[in-house]
Each structure stands twice: as C-alpha cells, then as structure tokens.
Amino acid sequence: MMPSASPPSTAASPRILLWLVAVGFFMQTLDGTIVNTALPAMATSLGESPLRMQAVVVAYMLTMASLIPASGWLADRFGTQRVFFWAIVLFTAGSAACAMATDLDELILARILQGAGAAMLLPVGRLVILQHFPREQLLPAMSFVAIPGLIGPLIGPTLGGWLVESASWHWIFLINLPVGLVGALATTRFMPNIRRADTGRFDLAGYAMLVLAMVALSLALDGLGGLGWASALVVLLMIAGMAALTAYWLHALRHPAPIFPTALFAISSYRVGVLGNLFARIGSGAMPYLLPLLLQLAMDFSPAEAGMLLLPVTLASIGAKRAVPDIIHRHGYRRVLIVNTLLLGVIVASFALMAPDQPLWLRTTHLALFGAVSSTQFTAMNTVTLKDLDTELAASGNSLFSMVQMLGLSLGITCASALLHAFNSWFGPGLASAASAGQLPAFRAAFVAIGLMTVGAAAVFWQLKDDRPVQG
Template sequence: MSSTASAPRSSSSPLLWLVAAGFFMQTLDTTIVNTALPAMARSLGESPLRMQSVVVAYSLTMAMLIPASGWISDRFGTRRVFFTAILVFALGSLCCALSRNLAELVGARILQGMGGALLLPVGRAAVLRGVPRSQFLQAMSFVAVPGLIGPLLGPTLGGWLVQYTSWHWIFLINLPVGLIGCAATLVYMPDGRAAQPGRFDLVGYGWLAFGMVAVSLALDGLAELGLPQVTVVLLVVFGLASLAAYWLHALRRPDPLFSPAMFSVQSLRVGLIGNLFARVGNSAMPYLVPLLLQVGLDFTPLHAGMMLLPAAAAGMAAKPVAARLIARFGYRQVLVGNTMLVGLTIVSYALIGPEQPLWVRLLQFAVFGAVNSMQFTAMNTVTLKDMAGPLASSGSSLLSMVQMLAMGMGVACAGAVLAGFNTYFGAAGLASGHSLRAFHATFVTMGLITMASAWIFWQLEPDTAATTEEVKAVDADTVDHA
C-alpha cells in the first residue's frame, strides 16, 4: 500500500470513490459467504461440509472472465461495462437470495461472479484513463483500501446477518448498493474506450477457459459432486490438454491473450507458479475456519465471524512490515521463510479444540493473518516488479486470474480432503469428535501443501531485492483477491 489512503484532490475523486465502492462490494461478497455456509446448508437441506461449490463457482467464474475484461472495456467503453457489471452483480445477488436449492444457488453465484469479475479491472482502466499519471499510484492505493476492509468486515457482518436475520440478507444488502452504484456510474464514470480495440483471441480464450473449468471441476468432483473416478480423470486430462493447446496457440498468434514473451521474465514465472501453489493452502482457510468453528466447535455464526477479526486486523498491520523485510533480505529469503511460516501456522490449526484457551486461539489467528498478508504482498510484488511497458497491464490481469483460479482450487481441494478424512474417520453425520479430527487432518494436509511450495520461491535469484518504495509502488497497483 502506498503511504497515503486519501483520494487525490481533483475532479477524479468521485470516480475513485465509485471504483472503490465497486471493489468493496466485490471483496465483501467474497468473504461474507463463508460464515453463512452452515446456515445455507441447513436451509437448503445439504451437508455444511459439501457447500464448497458456492465459493468455487464464484471464484472460477471471475478467473474465467478476467482475461476478457480488458478487451470488453476497450470495445464497449468503461461506463457501459462498469454499469452492466454492477447491474449483473446485483441481479446475481437477488437470485442468490431467492435460491431454493444448491443448484440454483450455484447458478446464481456464477451470475454474480460474472459481474464481480469486471468491477476491478474495468475500474482500474477507468482510473488509468481519468487520473493524471503522476497520481495513479496514489489513486490505486485509495481504491485498494476496500480490499483490506472487505475481508475485515465480511465474516463478522455475515455472522451477524445470519444469526439475527437470515442468510438471504448477505446477498440482499447488495441491492441498494448496486442501485446507487448504477446511478453514480452514469454520472461520474467516463466512457473511455480504445479507438481500435483489435480482434479478441476467442479461440485462445476458449482453450484457456475450458482448461481452468475442467481442472477445477475435477477437484470439486472428488468431494461435493460425487463424480465417478473415470470422469475426474478425464476432466484432468482434457483440462491439462486444453491448457497446453492454449500455450501452443499463443506461440503462433501475434496478439494472444497473454504473450509468451512475458514468461521470459524469471520473476514473473516463479511468481505466478508460486502464487498458484502457495495459495492452494491459504485460500482454503477462509472456507475451512468458519466451518471448523461452527461445525466442529458449535460456535454461533456471529461468534465465528468475530473470531476472524484478529486475522484481518493483523493482516492490515503487517502490510508495511513486508516491504521493509523485502528491502532488507530480498524476495527469495522472505518468500521461502514466510511460506514455511504460513504452512506451519496452518498446521497449528490442528491443535484447536474445545479446551484451548481463548487468548491462544486469538493469538493463533492473528499470527496467521500477519504472515499470510506478508505472503500476499511479497508474492504479488515479485511477480510484477519486472513488468514494464505493454506487458505490465497483461501481467497484472494474468496475476488476477491466477489469484482467483487458486482460490477456487484451494477451496475445492480443501473440500475434497475434508470429505475424504470425514469418511476415513467414520464421521456418520456430523458427530463432533469425528468431524473435529477430520478438520485437524485437513489443516495438516493443507499446511504441508503450502510448505512444499516454498521450493518454488527458492528458484528466485538470490540477489532479488527491492527498496521499500518499490515494493509499495507495485503493491499499490496490485489488488489481492484472497
């Protein structure tokens, strides 16, 4: 984050507030759902341990649409696309609230994700066009603040709404915000567009989108969907083949979605692969922890949401610390060491039980929030720090896509592991002792996966370092989705 969180004093300030509000709405909805999953499961007649598709559908839809967001904005104009994005997001929220079964809820979350996927990329493009270049980093720092506040408020607000109203209100609160946002967009959003947006690489987009969906469905099919093993294997094979086909297609196309030339930059290669695998573990935590507290420890939704406040608050406080550590020790040492710390902290959640003192639990959550926040800052900045010129925007979009893809894969993987251990320990129904053991084993597994990804960051050059100002500059233009 930059040192300031105030909007630049210019005629663009209403635009920045509008983009920040849209981003807040999107990030809030990413986190507010997790606390409500057990209540949704009871209402829809489902098991709370098999609700991960509600999260996976949203994040996977966003991952699919982010690569197309730049071309859509250039082709149809930022005002029209941003207005449509808010409208689709609000409509999806209404459909979520009206859902009568899990299938309808997942379909509504896909619609909601279609709107959410365009809010930040199109908003960033509008800021880039509407704010003087000298004020861009300050403007993006202001816009990024809701990305920190949303996760801070989401779990507690979701728990409060579920406990004192119903889970439907976590979606219905988006409607008045959406209506105000639509009106404000018509007044304050400039209608910027490219004079010649060029042709969209539809074939490459199809290969890329199918590959992401197939691999994610294979992971989710191991747990919630109950797909036969042969179907899961076929999805993995065809998904990986589709991703390989995209790469071969991009090599011979002059204007691919993501130029293979980007991958000649070593820090981008390591950063993207590290982001993908390291996030499989820590992206599962916002999904697993509320379930652990409510299903394994019988917490109320509000109590469970409030227990997550230390992690979010510590994450905000740790942001500046990451910049200073990177400036002193370099990216490789910080990322290797911090990845191990994140994994160990995830493993430590296996110690959580009814007899654990409250202060120990709160400290544990705060430590995870701090090291996790430093991990995101370091991973994001090392990925984009060497991107310049026309590759910078493409690199940012690719990073956002990987973030959302990893989030969906992390939740799907955690759901599959939890379901497997739940069966292994003989958890008939939700007997607290068996389900708690399944949660503990799942945390150990996800922590080990995270720790294993540390070797990826070891591939960075040992002298890969940066000044505190450089880290803050890249971080200001990078918004984390997890």
C-alpha cells in the same frame, strides 16, 4: 499505440480513483466472507450437506476465473469506465437473484451471474491503477487500495453470522444492493474511460481452450471431493483439462494476438509471481472456507460466534498492510516471499492444534498471526508480479494474474473439500451429521496437508532475483 482516456464528468484526483477501485474490492470481499460463515445455515435451510455447499463458493470463483481472461480485451475495447460500471450492475443483479433462490441449483446459477460481474471488478480496477500511477508509486498505491478492500472481511464474518441468526441467510446478499448502487453512481462520475484505439480481434479459440482447461480441472477436483463420480470420469476430466491447457500454449505460440501472449513469461518477475501466486493461493485460499466449518461443525460455535472469532484475522491483515512496503524495501522481494511463504505454511498446519477448550487469548492470537502473515504474503506477491509489466502488456498481464488468483482460490476450496471427504472417511462419521468434536481429526489432517502444500510454494519464489523495489 498508447491508451487514450475519455475524462469523466468530474476530474478525479488519484486518491478518489483509489477509493473508487476499493469499492469493487469491498463488494467482492464482503460477499465472500459472509457466504463462507453462513454456509452451514444455508445448508440447513436448503436441506443440503454442509460440504456440498462448496459449489456455492466454487461456482462464483470459477466463473470469475473463466471470464477474467476477457476483461483486458473488454477494457481496451470499450473503456475502463464502461466495463467497470456494467460489472457492478451484473454483480448487484446477481446478488438480488441469490437472495431469491429457493434451492441449491438456483443459488448456484445466481452465483454464476454474480461472479460474471465480479470477474471485471478486480482486473479493471487494478488496470486503472497501473495506468495512473508511476512504477515507483505502485507499491504504496496497491497497499492503499487493499486496506479499504479489507473492510469487507472485517465486517463480513460477524455481520453474516448475525444476519443468519437474527433474520435469514438471504440478507447476506441483499446488503450488496446499496453498495452496488453507490459504486455504479461513483463510477459514472469519477472513473476515466481508458481505452486503446488499436484493439484487435478477440482470440475466441484461445479463450475457449483456457475455459475448458479451468472448468475440467476444477470439476475433476470436485469429483474427488465427494460428488460420487466414477474414477474414470475424474481421470478423463483431468486429462481433458491438461490437454486443453497444452493446446492453448501451442495456440498462443503461433497466434498473432493471443489473449495472453507468451512474451509475458519472458519477464522473470511476472513468470515467478504468477506461478507462485497459483500454488500459494491454493493453500491459503482454503482457509476462509475451512475455518468457519471447523468452528461451527467440529467445535459447535454459532454462526455469530464463529464470525466474531474470525475478526482477528482481518484486523491483523489491516494492521500489517502499512508495514509491508518497508519490510520489502529493507529485505527485498525474494527473501520476504521465501521466508513468509514458509511461515504461512507452518501457521496453516498449526491450526490442526486448535481444540474446543483452548483459552480465548490463544485462539485470537493464533488467528491474528495468520492474518498478518497472509497480508504480507498477498501484498508482496501481487506487487512483484506486476511491477515489471510495460504498457503494452499491462492489460493482458493484469488479466492473467487476476485469473490465476481466482483459480487458486477456487482450487483451494475444492482441494480442502476433497481432503475433508477423504480424511473423514478414514477417521470418523460423515460431516453431514450433528456437530461433534469427533470430527476434529479430519479437519486436523486437512490443515496439515494444506500447510505442506503452501510450504512447497516457497520453492517457486526461490527463483526470484534478489532485488528491491525502487524508492519513491
């Protein structure tokens, strides 16, 4: 049965819907970039090691990855407008709780609440776009939404550094409150309440298996990242995670209505796109975490200076967005993703060459190149994954894709932290000590390792068919 829509109080044009969805993306990206830049200052305030602060980022992303599988069913059952509204409310309440946290444990719990709201923003917003735009307009629509969403990273690093130095880290969460208020009001006015009349029962058993798999694997990587856990516990967590993932696959094969039907993986572009996204985002997802730490811990930049230096990444990302559709139309998804993934891996590895005495023009050019290539990568990956989904599989396929995105980013941060701990134990003193160029070898080795991981993702995109998007 086709989805039905309850019209909002004021009929919204497609352009207004795109901007409304972009508000949700803005909230997510603003929060993520501000937190990454402020981690060293937050660690000092809370009396923690800078690298232990990874839990603040991982808790947020892992919560999103864990709750995203339910977003498709919730949107179908209760409607896109209602779910999107309450997602904004939860996100805003979580932001207020983060600002009131007095220790690391409280901050992590507040980030979990914030992540619970953020988990619904991305997939429900993307689902509205999939339902409202024909296939030939999907690529430009996705690109349009991504541009306003990049305003968050544009102002996040600089604003976060300035707030940390001029006020306190608490304000990096408080600034979400007015944005959340505007977004909630706009949702009630302009967002259609699309829902399906034939929504079945939620696959609770399958959902529990998926969450167990994600949490166990993530905690296992955290155990390798310096939490001091015994090797036996790490191995047990890894085995439990893989067993839960296998159990879900067997469950989905026999369940009449699983959260993510196995029919999704019969679609070649979706199958390759999801797997490619996972492995490519493990590599690139580590960069927003590693770069601020490199600049502040190993090169002795202030938070504000580090934020300013990250501006070229987002400016170049915005500039590249408009060119990506033409590039894909000319060369096709397969060729663009293979070449761009290889280039992205090389650029990530090349950050190992960064040094405190580099000229400013070289450093900004390097960061801008990374931003442009990353923008091309994400736009191409996102579109190739979703382009062949039909109406019946749109909600579940969109939710799985969003879950994989967040899981990849979370695993990227945990992998980066584990690599830093391992290489730091080989090359020099603990990263909890004062900033020193002597910490550079650990960062350099981590960048090379992550770059190699990203290069390996090109083998996944090699499996794509050599096709080009439909001209709109």
